[in-house]
Amino acid sequence: xxxxRLTFPESSSPFVSRLIVVADKTRLIQTIRQRxxxxxxxxxxxxxxxxxxLANGPVHAILAYVDPEFPSLERAVRGLRxxxxxDVPLVLVCEPHCEPAVRKALQAGASDYLINPxxxxxxxxxLSLRASTQYPAPQPPAPNEVEMSALAxxxxxxxxxxxxxxxxxxxxxxxxxxxxxxQIVVDGATGKSxxxxxxxxxxxxxxxxxxxxxxxMLGPCKTGGYSGADIDKLRYYVNLFAHIVQVAKxxxxxxxxxxxDELSQLPNRRYAMQFLEKILVRAAQERxxxxxxxxxxxxxxxxxxxxxxxxxxxxxxxxxxLFLRHCRVEDVVARYGGDEFVVVFWDSESPRVAxxxxxxxxxxxxxxxxxxxxxxxxxxxxxxxxxTLTISGGLxxxxxxxxxxxxxxxxxxxxxxxxxRLGKNRIHIVGGVQAAPVPTRVHPD
Numbered sequence: 035x036x037x038x039r040l041t042f043p044e045s046s047s048p049f050v051s052r053l054i055v056v057a058d059k060t061r062l063i064q065t066i067r068q069r070x071x072x073x074x075x076x077x078x079x080x081x082x083x084x085x086x087x088l089a090n091g092p093v094h095a096i097l098a099y100v101d102p103e104f105p106s107l108e109r110a111v112r113g114l115r116x117x118x119x120x121d122v123p124l125v126l127v128c129e130p131h132c133e134p135a136v137r138k139a140l141q142a143g144a145s146d147y148l149i150n151p152x153x154x155x156x157x158x159x160x161l162s163l164r165a166s167t168q169y170p171a172p173q174p175p176a177p178n179e180v181e182m183s184a185l186a187x188x189x190x191x192x193x194x195x196x197x198x199x200x201x202x203x204x205x206x207x208x209x210x211x212x213x214x215x216x217q218i219v220v221d222g223a224t225g226k227s228x229x230x231x232x233x234x235x236x237x238x239x240x241x242x243x244x245x246x247x248x249x250x251m252l253g254p255c256k257t258g259g260y261s262g263a264d265i266d267k268l269r270y271y272v273n274l275f276a277h278i279v280q281v282a283k284x285x286x287x288x289x290x291x292x293x294x295d296e297l298s299q300l301p302n303r304r305y306a307m308q309f310l311e312k313i314l315v316r317a318a319q320e321r322x323x324x325x326x327x328x329x330x331x332x333x334x335x336x337x338x339x340x341x342x343x344x345x346x347x348x349x350x351x352x353x354x355x356l357f358l359r360h361c362r363v364e365d366v367v368a369r370y371g372g373d374e375f376v377v378v379f380w381d382s383e384s385p386r387v388a389x390x391x392x393x394x395x396x397x398x399x400x401x402x403x404x405x406x407x408x409x410x411x412x413x414x415x416x417x418x419x420x421x422t423l424t425i426s427g428g429l430x431x432x433x434x435x436x437x438x439x440x441x442x443x444x445x446x447x448x449x450x451x452x453x454x455r456l457g458k459n460r461i462h463i464v465g466g467v468q469a470a471p472v473p474t475r476v477h478p479d
Contacts, residue, residue: 052076052091056084056098056114061151062127066097069154081110082288085117089189089278095123095160099150100132100139107135108142109291115143117277117284119243125160127152180209188278192285199282200225203275207250210271211264215253220279229253236260238272242280250275295369297347298354306368306376310439313380314432325379325396328446329427332458334373337415345414346373349423356410360403362395376443396429400461424459426450435464 052074055063063075073094078084084096096118100107115124126147128136136147148156177185184206191202204216204227215228220240234251241247250272252260260268293305301309310326317324331337331353338346350373357367361377370376379396404425411420428449436442445464453462 051094054078054084054087054093054096056081056096057101058099062097062099065151066157069157081114084114085281085284086189086192088117089274089281091274093118093122095125097125097127100126100128100136107139111139111142111144113284113288117280119280121243123160177210181206184209192282196220196223196282197225199279201227203278207268207271210267211252211260212256213252214256217251218248218275220248236265236268238268240272240276240279242276247276247279298351298369300354301366301368303368303370303376306366306370306378307439309366310378310442313378314439317380317432322381324432325429326442326446327377327379327396327400327427327429328370328374328443328450329400329425330372330374330450332424332426341414348414349412352410352412353407353423356406357403360406361399397461400427426453426458427461428453428464429461430464
């Protein structure tokens, strides 16, 4: 990743404050550089990259330019505020016509806003800076190449599980200090590196806004005892870890949002495809079967037309949650788009041989769901609350019907279309096999 930080002339103080400037599409950076020559600027293109930039050291303030076309501003501001903490000013810069939207973002955690272009006096007041002011700050210990490599691995893994991130942080401390072992505990998650130890030789609390959020524990020292320089370096990294842990949480939350369907709260199409690609790789290695089912709600459009889109949304939410109650824990259920859902069935059974029967377990799950759908009461449908909705689905299995995620989905979709052609309310399997349709109730018009 390219380093966008701007460096300043040698005549400036070696002790500088640091500003993060997000999505600057104006001459804001040039204005700040001219006004405050002793300030270091980290320029990043997005709010998410602004969160990641917080891990690179203390920040005096954050300035974020708000594009008129920017979606989900309040959510982005909230994420940046959570990562930065309450002590760091977060100032938005906007064009005059964006002022109403930016005012709402103040409730999400922005400290204040400026109308572009801001005056020097406005910048002084909001950033608590003065022209050419120099702020002394302790110089961090110089990291060696091994530490830099370890830190790079941490930053590349910010979206991983808490255990993985903490384990990489422990490896970073092992590279930075002469410790035989390191253990880090944050919010109940633990990361370790090195030998096992019973009692730590050194403990250091990880704090965020004066609140203890975790602890770093060092085992015995390789050189017999930790020096004052070792403890200084430990405390520097512990302070940095507080930011990294917060950023990792934010990354995980943003990743969850990116992989979750907002309406149904199920995994979305992106997640389903990534999971399917990974499970097929594992299936090839461990020789187990994978079956994909695409299903949708029969004649869904008339429900939207007759009852309205709010009712249609409620039906999609209810169908998704009902299916979750009838599938197996290991299977993945996702909203594929519109009223269409995708299910990835997988297990550890030995693969079928050519010409063997289709996956009965997946059919059993789908038939249970069809029956449950007939008994479920959709209160939003009034007199048609029970026994009205039906689904049609298509199943395709790896490796007999396809060997890639995209081809498996394509074959399942072909089977779904065949189920529709045969009269709907049925599950069709690639190869021509189909489950009998579930009897439906007859409702008066």
